[in-house]
Amino acid sequence: MADFNSSFDMPSASSSESAEAAELQRLIAVEQQKAQFQAQVHNFMDVCWDKCMDKPSSKLDSRTETCLVNCVERFIDTTLTITNRFTQMVQKGAH
Amino acid sequence: FSYFAFNNAEAAELQRLIAVEQQKAQFQAQVHNFTDVCWDKCMDKPSSKLDSRTETCLVSCLERFIDTTLTITNRFTQMVQKGAH
Numbered sequence: 001m002a003d004f005n006s007s008f009d010m011p012s013a014s015s016s017e018s019a020e021a022a023e024l025q026r027l028i029a030v031e032q033q034k035a036q037f038q039a040q041v042h043n044f045m046d047v048c049w050d051k052c053m054d055k056p057s058s059k060l061d062s063r064t065e066t067c068l069v070n071c072v073e074r075f076i077d078t079t080l081t082i083t084n085r086f087t088q089m090v091q092k093g094a095h
Numbered sequence: 096f097s098y099f100a101f102n103n104a105e106a107a108e109l110q111r112l113i114a115v116e117q118q119k120a121q122f123q124a125q126v127h128n129f130t131d132v133c134w135d136k137c138m139d140k141p142s143s144k145l146d147s148r149t150e151t152c153l154v155s156c157l158e159r160f161i162d163t164t165l166t167i168t169n170r171f172t173q174m175v176q177k178g179a180h
Contacts, residue, residue: 047134051141070141077145078138079130081153086126089157 044072129157 048071052064101109137152 048141051138067141070143074138074141074145075130075134078134078153079126081145081150082129082133082157083126085154085157086122086129089161090122 044075047075048072129160132160133157 048068051071052067054064133153133156136156137149
């Protein structure tokens with residue numbers, strides 16, 4: 001994804017053009033954040049649908065809903081566990 | 096405009112910053128890969144906390160996955176070297 005955080009360095013721009021450029025950067029950053037959030041939701045959906053949903057029934061029962069909540073939290077825990085362990089391995093290995 | 100007329104010091108620094116970001120991105124991609132693999136292997140039904148059996152499985156999974164990759168790499172390297180005559 002393109003990084004629009006570098007400053008637009010246009011020496012001949014007026015102050016209003018600089019203000020517009022800054023506002024555009026801000027709007028782009030907001031949209032990037034929204035897109036990242038949505039992508040993360042889709043990722044959790046893929047993972048937790050497989051783990052928690054057996055045969056879909058006529059309603060979302062509380063057992064499945066509890067599983068889904070646990071799933072998101074445990075997936076984050078898992079990612080942290082692996083990140084920490086892999087970081088240790090890389091730091092030990094790099095000599 | 097002279098956006099691309101970096102001097103040597105600026106170009107070297109830019110290359111260094113890019114290399115650092117590439118390394119970070121590679122590390123993150125590797126973590127995501129391990130997480131996908133080991134989540135499937137180790138996580139049964141997610142519960143209200145990460146119990147120690149699952150955590151042990153995740154650490155073992157990570158180490159055994161790397162061992163497995165090395166085993167296959169070494170064996171396949173042998174096969175390719177023997178096969179190439």
